[in-house]
Amino acid sequence: MGDPHRVGVVGLGVISRAYLDTLADHPEVSIAAVADLDASRSAAVAATIPGAEALSVEHLLARPDVQTVLNLTIPAAHADISLAAIDAGKNVYVEKPLAVTFADGRSVVERAASAGVRVGCAPDTVLGTGTQTARAAIDGGLIGRPMSASAVMVTPGHERWHPHPDFYYAPGGGPLLDMGPYYISALVHLLGPVRAVTGAGSRLRAERVIGSGPRTGEAIPVTVDTHLTGVLEHTNGALSTITTSFDGVKTTASPIEVHGEAGTLAVPDPNYFDGVVRLFTLGGTEWRALEPRAGYAEGSRGVGLVDLVRADDERPARAGGDVALHVLETMTSLLRSATEGRRIELSTTVERPVAVPLTPVGQWKG
Template sequence: MGDSHRVGVIGLGVISRAYLDTLANHPAVSIVALADLDATRSAEAAAKIPGAEAVSVESLLARPDVQTVLNLTIPAAHAEISLAAIDAGKNVYVEKPLAVTLDDGRSIVERAASAGVLVGCAPDTVLGTGTQTARAAIDGGLIGRPMSASAVMVTAGHERWHPHPDFYYAPGGGPLLDMGPYYISALIHLLGPVRAVTGAASRLRAERVIGSGPRAGQRIPVEVDTHVTGVLEHVNGALSTITTSFDGVTTTAAPIEVHGETGTLAVPDPNYFDGEVRLFALGGSEWRVLEPQAGYAESSRGIGLIDLVGADGQRPPRAGGDLALHVLETMTTLLRSAAEGRRIELTTTAERPAPVPLTPAEEWQAQHAYGH
């Protein structure tokens, strides 16, 4: 069966809980070290994982037994930590986005290629049964030739629930860089890469009020646009419209809809792994719910890292660096298009990742790094 793949985790904020729940008991990986700027958080996390040790960031990067670094730091630190891990000869799996600037994202992917190590990046939600079943329906011809899609995310802002929401409203934040990776990754899985974008953006107010936690009532500045909309031109000719907003309240729009010549698909929220995929066929009279046909069933955050480990050099990771870089360029170029008022062609591309066969939970949860 071979040894488990050894992982070191850097960054133990809110999102780390979901990753640790998935990875701590998975046979494919062993979490051997955890680090955070707050030593108390790393100590508390390590105490719950047999064999894991709380260490400094520098010590973790220097450890020869760490094969892959799971980078869960805030977006502004993604590039610094990922590049340091790559320079230490380690694979990297990073929380979305890959980086906050395109130049940093390119550096991560290019330096990893030169070093002969792998890069993976969230979101891995698109590997679940929701997005993957929709992809199987498209690839199976259930809507005919796909012509267009819409993606919509509207919320009142994360400061309503997050106790430390500052980074959402600082450079590198905003609704597009925060939530856009889910929707754009899903659109690329469904329709393929993007060749050009046109965008527009605005912001509702200059400051936000923290709504919960020890800083409740404190005002924080808004330094980025908080409503972003645009058009993505896919290489296959399909057009997607996307709206991401921290300035609304809610929406009745489906998170994603894909329109084809012979049908429309309603795709569940790509921030989640599962959900109903619904089909309305040309000539039909009602929506029909499709049974799950593809994807990691009942999966959770961290499945992308398990997928990367399981690829073992035989195929590209499904949540890989090339896709993450293309998603990052799509987002940053959309923001640049909004600022400059013009259509801009992209310089990167990415292959649609390999589809995920329908994989029951008991199967992917039992998969060993080198034993399947």
């Protein structure tokens, strides 16, 4: 093993803690610098990571020993920060979604290719034992030919727990762009790329009330649809239905179900790395739990960046920019379809990422 891969983190909001818990003491990664619009937050985080320096965004991007920028800013800033990092000769790993618009996402991927640097993007949860065990079951023929799938995410809204939920209800937010990356990325891993979509959307109310933190009781405007549903036509002929909602209270639906000629798989929530995969076979009488058979065991956010660092010309990054761009086009096309009332064919496609063999935590986390 050579010197650790040096990472600079931009954006130190709520999600950053999960990444830093994974990466701060990883033997293959070194957190060289951190940056945030709040300089005091940068200083406080840097003080918890040996060797890390609190910098401005500009100085972090200019630092020559930073090899990869971990972009954890709000969605509206994803493209700008990623493009600036690429222009500085850095690889980028960005929190989902890749960008707010498909055009911006395509610019990130194309500029990275021209610059000879790599792009990775969350979610990496789909590399855990939950989604990967389900994929192994499909690839192993346990449900026969897969014909269809359903994906369901229903919640009353993030303002109930997030102290600053404004961006969830502004352009670039909403349940599809926020949570859809988990479900659509999982469907791509399970069933392959999407060729066309049809979508519909609605909005329950014009404002939301913050339920926690220093702004409790403050009303914020809602300027995006908060319930999206759609049909994904996969290249292999399978049809997936997806529902993402900030308007419901609860659901009994499995997060994902995949139906084949010989059986059905109940797939755990792709917002998490693990969970039990259940199989019901044709002619059977009950669900059967499958033992984990693939994926990064005990995965945690940041494993996708480790996977990117380990990738090479023989094995591309599994949470790569190509997958993220295809997922982004799928989502933005669903939003367009909901607005325009028509079926939309996608311009991108992608190879299913290389499956993750069952990898004990000690082999990926060190």
